[in-house]
Amino acid sequence: MLHTASKLIAAVALLAVVTPAQALTIFACEPEWAALSRQLAPEAKVFSATHVYQDPHYIEARPSLIAKLARADIAICSGASLEEGWMPALQKRASNRKVAEGAVGMLYLSEHVETIEKHEKEFFSTEHVHPEGNPHFHLDPDRVQQLAPVISNRLQQIDPDNKAAYQQALEAWQVRWQENLVRWKAMAEPLKGMPVVVQHTSFSYLLNWADIKVVADLEPNPGVPPTMSHLQSLVSTVEHKRPKFVISNWYQNDKGARWLSEQTGMEHANLPATVDLKGEVSDLTKLFDHLLQQLTVQK
Structure with a gap:
């Protein structure tokens, strides 16, 4: 009986050693x-x-x-x-x-x-x-x-x-x-001072970091979808400020951005606002590489 008990204790101890701790x-x-x-x-x-x-x-x-x-x-x-x-x-x-x-x-x-x-x-x-x-x-x-x-x-x-x-x-x-x-920082250097139009504030931190200048927003107020009257009012702003492109993100309805692009000839950059865990921009490094490359190409 003691021999059996000793074997059982040894087996439990061995199991505790070889079983990895449960991951978070x-x-x-x-x-x-x-x-x-x-x-x-x-x-x-x-x-x-x-x-x-x-x-x-x-x-x-x-x-x-x-x-x-x-x-x-x-x-x-x-x-x-x-x-x-x-x-x-x-x-x-x-x-x-x-x-x-x-x-x-x-x-x-x-x-x-x-x-x-x-x-x-x-x-x-x-x-x-x-x-x-x-x-x-x-x-x-x-x-x-x-x-x-x-x-x-x-x-x-x-x-x-x-x-x-x-x-x-x-x-x-x-x-x-x-x-x-x-x-x-080397990639962003040529982008300093570049004027752009945005749709919402999704990219504000990146634009501030790269010193890119926002001259207009497609949203009349934060979170309010672009209206035709507001979009039409931006045509003169675009003609005067001559922004390089209008930026929207993948989950937004970019109809307004495409309309303004077509009306003014300004480039439309539709960009991911976060990582695509199952796609090519699957981590933050790849995301920043992609965004800066796209902004450089658009320039």
């Missing part, structure tokens, strides 16, 4: 944070609630998303009210204390970075106006560099047994990112 499950509200998390936590299970062809303001709290959040160890979101139309409903239905408001596993990145375009008033109660500032800060390479350690530190806090692995992944990422920053 990361719920990312947007694709950019899913892509970054995959690099900072290569062993983790990472899920993105949205994709490049979706407006992250308007997401349905589907049962599949509820199930994903219910199993998450950490949720990483942009914040600044970007997800306020759907994330609270997910949290309530998922009933996961790990990612409840105020929990260590609920990370809003807007709380750790300086935002631009803060609004003190609302326009027609549109969800695209954010008092806390523009939530699309993933399109600024410098801000991404600031936020990577924030994510890594939170992962280390939640999963201290793998702290060394997270630190190593972060350090490797930082080396690569710094090298890319040098290259991107």
Whole structure:
């Protein structure tokens, strides 16, 4: 009997040694944070609630998303009210204390970075106006560099047994990112001062970073779709300011951008506003490469 018990204990001990620790499950509200998390936590299970062809303001709290959040160890979101139309409903239905408001596993990145375009008033109660500032800060390479350690530190806090692995992944990422920053700054140098027309503020951080000048917006007010009267009023602005192109993103209805392009001869650049996890721009490095290349080609 003792011999059998000893064998059982030894088997259990051996199983504990050879069975790897369960990897973290990361719920990312947007694709950019899913892509970054995959690099900072290569062993983790990472899920993105949205994709490049979706407006992250308007997401349905589907049962599949509820199930994903219910199993998450950490949720990483942009914040600044970007997800306020759907994330609270997910949290309530998922009933996961790990990612409840105020929990260590609920990370809003807007709380750790300086935002631009803060609004003190609302326009027609549109969800695209954010008092806390523009939530699309993933399109600024410098801000991404600031936020990577924030994510890594939170992962280390939640999963201290793998702290060394997270630190190593972060350090490797930082080396690569710094090298890319040098290259991107060289790519952006010829774009300084270039005038453009935009549709919404999706690319504000990138345009500010590259010192590209926005001379008009297709939206009469933030989040309000372009109207024909407003588009017609922009024709004279285009003729006077002579912008190089009008920018829209993949999830927007670009009918207004195409109309203005056709009326004025200005180039239309329809660009991804985030990473395409299943496509060619599958991480933030590839996204910045693509965007800067497209802006250079359009120039």
